[in-house]
Amino acid sequence: MATNPKKAAQRQGFKTGEYIVYPAHGVGQITAIEEQNVAGHSLELLVIVFEQDKMTLRVPVAKIASVGMRKLGDPAAVKKALETVRGRPRVKRTMWSRRAQEYEAKINSGDLNAISEVVRDLFRSDSQPEQSYSERQLYEAALDRMAREIAAVNKCSETEAVKQIEQNLAKSPSRLKAAAAAEAEAEAEDDEDKEEAA
Structure with a gap:
């Protein structure tokens, strides 16, 4: 040969x-x-x-x-993917094994927007319940694929691309609401502690 x-x-x-x-x-x-x-x-x-x-x-x-x-996608495709992760997570009420297959198919499709949907749907903020091991694995695989493409398109490091994705994830309306509720709860607890101390 x-x-x-x-x-x-x-x-x-x-x-x-x-x-x-x-x-x-x-x-x-x-x-x-x-x-x-x-x-x-x-x-x-x-x-x-x-x-x-x-x-x-x-x-x-x-x-x-x-x-x-x-x-590679163009800057407009990257912008659309980042808008997708800011959206409300859509989790189907089907068995995890079926959803995991769908997520895997989206990741392996190579479609930046489909991958960004997986990142959006599987992201967990600190105030949310823990993920299972398989959810975490799929989330990290999708985040990695998305970050690599964004880094290549924007000519930046993968670390910068991950930061950009995470900043957009934090801007999701449902996550902002959850963060505000957690903050309000923490303030209420602080007020109770001050009253008890007085």
Whole structure:
């Protein structure tokens, strides 16, 4: 099996050096376009590196569309995703196993907006009840995928992207209400303590 790195830098609108979203793995960078001979057939492959996962993937150019690989979202898509996380969480009244499958499908769809819905629905603030282990795992997977894409689009660090997402999560109307109620409760307790002390 011979591998020849190709000098040509573009295939089906994708070029070397560009960041892309591969649905099953998230954000990766195209580092090269290679040609390999497999069983007597010449095959053109995009070499995609996923830095965080320390993984390299070779995708046949002919399979780009069928695997759902896409370009990074634009700033408008990031803005829409951040607006989505500010929305009211929508939790279906179905069994957890079914909801977990739906969340996983959204995460693996590679669709930034679908991923932001998972982040919104599974986020728990400090004043809310604890999450189960599997909820936490799905939340962190969705947050990670969303942060990687936002970081790549906005050319910032993943830490900054996570901070941006969490700030938007805190702006959700239902969370603001919950925070205000918790604050009012704390103030009422402080007042009672002062009365008892007097």
